[in-house]
Amino acid sequence: MELKVLDVCVARGGVPVLEGLTFEVAAGQALVLRGPNGVGKTTLLRTLAGLQPPLTGEVIYPEDSGAYASHADGIKAQLSVTENLAFWGDVHGADVPDAVFAAFDLEDLRDRLAGTLSAGQKRRLGLARLGVIGRKVLFLDEPTVSLDGFSVKMFARWLQGSHLAAGGIAVIATHIDLGIDAPELELAPFKAAPDARDGADEAFL
Numbered sequence: 460m461e462l463k464v465l466d467v468c469v470a471r472g473g474v475p476v477l478e479g480l481t482f483e484v485a486a487g488q489a490l491v492l493r494g495p496n497g498v499g500k501t502t503l504l505r506t507l508a509g510l511q512p513p514l515t516g517e518v519i520y521p522e523d524s525g526a527y528a529s530h531a532d533g534i535k536a537q538l539s540v541t542e543n544l545a546f547w548g549d550v551h552g553a554d555v556p557d558a559v560f561a562a563f564d565l566e567d568l569r570d571r572l573a574g575t576l577s578a579g580q581k582r583r584l585g586l587a588r589l590g591v592i593g594r595k596v597l598f599l600d601e602p603t604v605s606l607d608g609f610s611v612k613m614f615a616r617w618l619q620g621s622h623l624a625a626g627g628i629a630v631i632a633t634h635i636d637l638g639i640d641a642p643e644l645e646l647a648p649f650k651a652a653p654d655a656r657d658g659a660d661e662a663f664l
């Protein structure tokens with residue numbers, strides 16, 4: 460299994476944001492996306508995950524193997540931690556591996572209503588979903604927002620030791636160093652040339 464990105468151009472609101480992107484990520488490997496705010500990391504991740512079409516180019520990986528995780532945790536406040544994980548397990552036809560609670564430091568929070576968790580605890584629950592749904596190709600948008608140093612290390616350990624070690628793939632937009640062994644792709648050189656309309660607007664600002 461691999462992820463192949465062939466001469467992809469991504470757009471936001473119909474305006475090209477990044478263009479000319481070509482890269483591959485092999486099974487067991489991660490790629491870290493770098494670039495300043497607004498360069499297009501989120502747009503690229505959403506496109507790779509199939510949530511929006513590329514303007515041009517091709518994104519290739521096995522069907523139904525991708526998952527996108529945004530900064531929004533997508534957790535259900537009225538359900539407990541265990542119920543949240545069971546819910547995602549049901550959606551994906553998977554059992555909740557007991558190891559997930561330890562991997563994301565949720566052991567003591569199993570019965571807590573998710574709505575009562577702290578920001579970092581919610582984030583850990585949101586990330587634990589990735590350990591339940593069994594998707595092989597993960598697109599992670601700033602996965603460590605709100606996490607303390609200990610939790611960042613824990614997540615990096617899960618990513619490297621469980622997900623990648625089992626042949627998974629991860630493309631990660633992050634401003635911090637996760638401490639995992641992964642090449643980085645700087646996106647600034649792939650910024651799309653402004654189209655004529657943008658140029659005209661700028662002239663009048």
Ligand SMILES: Nc1ncnc2c1ncn2[C@@H]1O[C@H](COP(=O)(O)OP(=O)(O)OP(=O)(O)O)[C@@H](O)[C@H]1O
Pocket residue numbers: 471472474476494495496497498499500501502503
């Ligand atoms: N609805 C929209 N219509 C047009 N342009 C948009 C729209 N939403 C966002 N943009 C612009 O698209 C560009 C890419 O945004 P994106 O969220 O992908 O950047 P990012 O690299 O993830 O940024 P950050 O690091 O701040 O999260 C930005 O310049 C943004 O202002």
